[in-house]
Structures are given as structure tokens and as C-alpha cells.
Amino acid sequence: MFDADYLRTLNEKYWHRSIPNSVKGINKTNKRRKSGGYYAKPEAIATMFEETFDDAMEEATYEAFEGKLSIEELAAKLDRQQIIDRAIALCTKNV
Template identity: 40%
Template sequence: MEELLELKQLLLGGNIQSALLLVEEMTEMSKDDKLNKISSFAKILLLHLIKRQAEKKTTRSWDVSIENAVYEIQKTNRRRKAGGNYLLMEELHEAISDAYQVALSSASAEAFGGCYTMEQIGNMVDRTAIIDQAMSLILGNNQEG
């Protein structure tokens, strides 16, 4: 809110250059917020995709978590008025990839009752396939695993 008031003052004062710099800063802040939300939901999505692949089963609860995470990522990334997405496909892929390690750590605590280490769970699954599946689900290509 402070930024909007500052922007108003800069515009009323005719300081267009500073106003444009502030708009760029606000745009980056907004994109960072979107990225943080997407990352949080990506961790949940990947956690359940990892458990699904490692345990070679699924549960209704995991499926619902996957569906909800995909929905929230899609909703957060969608530009409502301008159309398109906040994150380009490459940026989205990077965000999903970055969330993988945290999801793997969580999966090691949950899968098989937590009896395997993160490294052991990591050896049971195909990282690339899981990330590809997550991207496919987010982009609307409903591949089930």
C-alpha cells in the first residue's frame, strides 16, 4: 500500500522516471509473491508424486492433494485481466525443479512410514519423470502416474 501512495505522489509531482522505477519494483515484488505461492504448492504436488512413484500406489488423499496443488498453481500463475501467465514455461519448470529437494525430504519422512532416507527415496524414483509429470499436469496434459 505504501508503494501505491508513493507512486501517486511521484506521478502528481511529475517525476515519471522515479514512478517507472517504482512500477518495475512493484512488478518484481508481485512476481516474487506469485513465485513463492507456486513454489509452496509445487512442494505439495511433488511430495505426492514422489510418494506415488516410490510406493507404486496412490490414495484418494494423495490424488486430492495433487489435484488441489495443480489447481492452485494454475490459478496463481494465470494473469486474470491481461491474459497469459506470470511465469514463462521455463520459469515454471525452474520453480518446480527448485522445489524438488524439499519435496523429496518431506517424502522421505512420509513414504513407507519414514523408514528410508532422502537419498534412498531419491534412488527409488525418477526425478526427471516426476518433474515432467508435474509440468504436464500443470499445463493441462492430464498424465496420470
Template identity: 40%
Template structure:
């Protein structure tokens, strides 16, 4: 909020170059916030995809969590007024890759009643396939 007040003052005073720098900074802050939300929902999405793959089964709860995480990622990434997305598919891929280890750690706690450590669960699944599946679900290309 204080950034908006500062922007207003810069514009009123005619300091356009400083106002543009502040707008650029605010844009980056907004994008960082969106990336953080996508990262958090990405952990949830990947965790359930890892559990499905490792246990070779699914539950209604996992499926609903997957659908909710996908919806929240899509919603967070969608530009409301201009259409399109805030982050590119490459940035989405990078964010999910970054979230993967956290998701794997969480999945290890939940899959097989916590019987296996993350390294063991990692050997049970195909990381690249799970990341591809997550991207496909988010982009609406799931089969």
C-alpha cells in the same frame, strides 16, 4: 500499500521517471510473490508425485492434494485481465526443480512410514519423469 501511495505522489508531482522505476519494482515484487506461492504448492505437488512413484500406489488423499496443488499453481500463474501467465514454462520448470529437494525430504518422512532417508527414496524414483509429470499436470497436458 505504501508503494501505491508513493506512486500516487510521484505521479501527482509529475515525476514520471521515478514513478516508472517504482512500477517496475512493484512488478518484480508481485512476480516474486507469485513464484514463492508456486514454489510452495510445487513442493506439495512433487511430494505426492514422489510418494506415488516410490510406493507404486496412490491414495485418494494424495490425488486430491495433487489436484489442489495443480489448481493453486494454475490460479496463481494466471493473468486475470490480460490472459496468459505470469511466469513462463521455463521459469515454472526452474521453480519446480528448486522445490524438488524439499519435496523429496518431505516425501521421505511420509513414504513407507518414514522408513527411508531422502537419498534412498531418491534412488527409487525418476526425478526427471516426476518433474515432467508435474509440468504436464500444471499445463493441462497430463495423460
């Protein structure tokens, strides 16, 4: 349907903007303002990413690929565990 260069360009454009904004929002929400520390521990954050990954995949098919890929097609191109591990690392860096 699409060539690899087109998908890579579309994907990179989306993720370079989306991921830093999402990480910033997650870290801001998780930070306790007055008492310091964090609400969710790394283990809880890992569970949240595992539980919400499929919903994020559905959103990504529309946001990053303009609805041109099915969830199954996108899943076949990605390493689920690598993405989850990277997300956990980004969101637990200071926790």
C-alpha cells in the same frame, strides 16, 4: 523395512490426493485474473520444479511415507526427471 505393496499403497493414497490439489493451486496462482494469460512461462515453471525438487522429496518422506524412508531411499525408488516432466506438463497445459 517395508514390503513393496505397503509402500505402493501408501504412496498412491498420498499422491492421488496431493498432486491434483497442488496442480490446482499452482495453476490458480499462475493465472492472471484481469488481463488474462499467465505470470510464469513454461520455461520458468520448469526451472522452479528443478530447483524445488529436493525440498519436495524431503516433504514426501514425511507426508507419504510417515518418515520411514530417508530422502536417499525414496530417491532410489523414483525417476526424478519423469516426475519433473509430468509436473511441468500438468502445470503448463494451458500456458
